[in-house]
Amino acid sequence: MARLGELTASAETRVLPELVGRWRLAAWEITHGPDEILRPLGYDAEGLLIYTAEGSMAVQITAADRRPLGGADPLGGSERQRAAAYSTCLAYCGRYEVCGETVVHTVEMSLFPDWAGARQVRLFELVGDRLTLRTPPIAVGEAEVIAELRWVREAAT
Numbered sequence: 001m002a003r004l005g006e007l008t009a010s011a012e013t014r015v016l017p018e019l020v021g022r023w024r025l026a027a028w029e030i031t032h033g034p035d036e037i038l039r040p041l042g043y044d045a046e047g048l049l050i051y052t053a054e055g056s057m058a059v060q061i062t063a064a065d066r067r068p069l070g071g072a073d074p075l076g077g078s079e080r081q082r083a084a085a086y087s088t089c090l091a092y093c094g095r096y097e098v099c100g101e102t103v104v105h106t107v108e109m110s111l112f113p114d115w116a117g118a119r120q121v122r123l124f125e126l127v128g129d130r131l132t133l134r135t136p137p138i139a140v141g142e143a144e145v146i147a148e149l150r151w152v153r154e155a156a157t
Helices: 079-086
Strands: 021-032 036-038 046-051 056-062 089-099 102-110 119-127 130-134 138-140 143-153
Touching: 046 143
Parallel strands: none
Antiparallel strands: 021 036, 021 046, 021 143, 046 056, 056 089, 089 102, 102 119, 119 130, 130 143, 138 143
């Protein structure tokens, strides 16, 4: 298993060439305490993560089979329809850099407004065409929560 220390990051941009490309979501799981594993957008969630050589990144994850809003206006639909669409999608973009054994996403824009301007830190493992990103442990009440996202590199076309 390749870890960050075994890979070569650019000193100028702190970009890791091995991360550059398009990645498809294989699984998103949240470990909640010692016994509970959640799939926030279901077992068949879909996602795309892009890292560029210039240090930009973008990610979007959606539940499968989302209901259409029923019109041509992307801001249309009822309040209930928009709430359902919002709650079945996670998206943000910005810059990234490699720091130690982590990749840090500096969020510029996000569907979740609270993340705009924030840094999202992810521990990572890179094995061949598989990338795993994990959040550091987060205290939620009495439990410890860790989100793990597993990605598979898309073949270059």
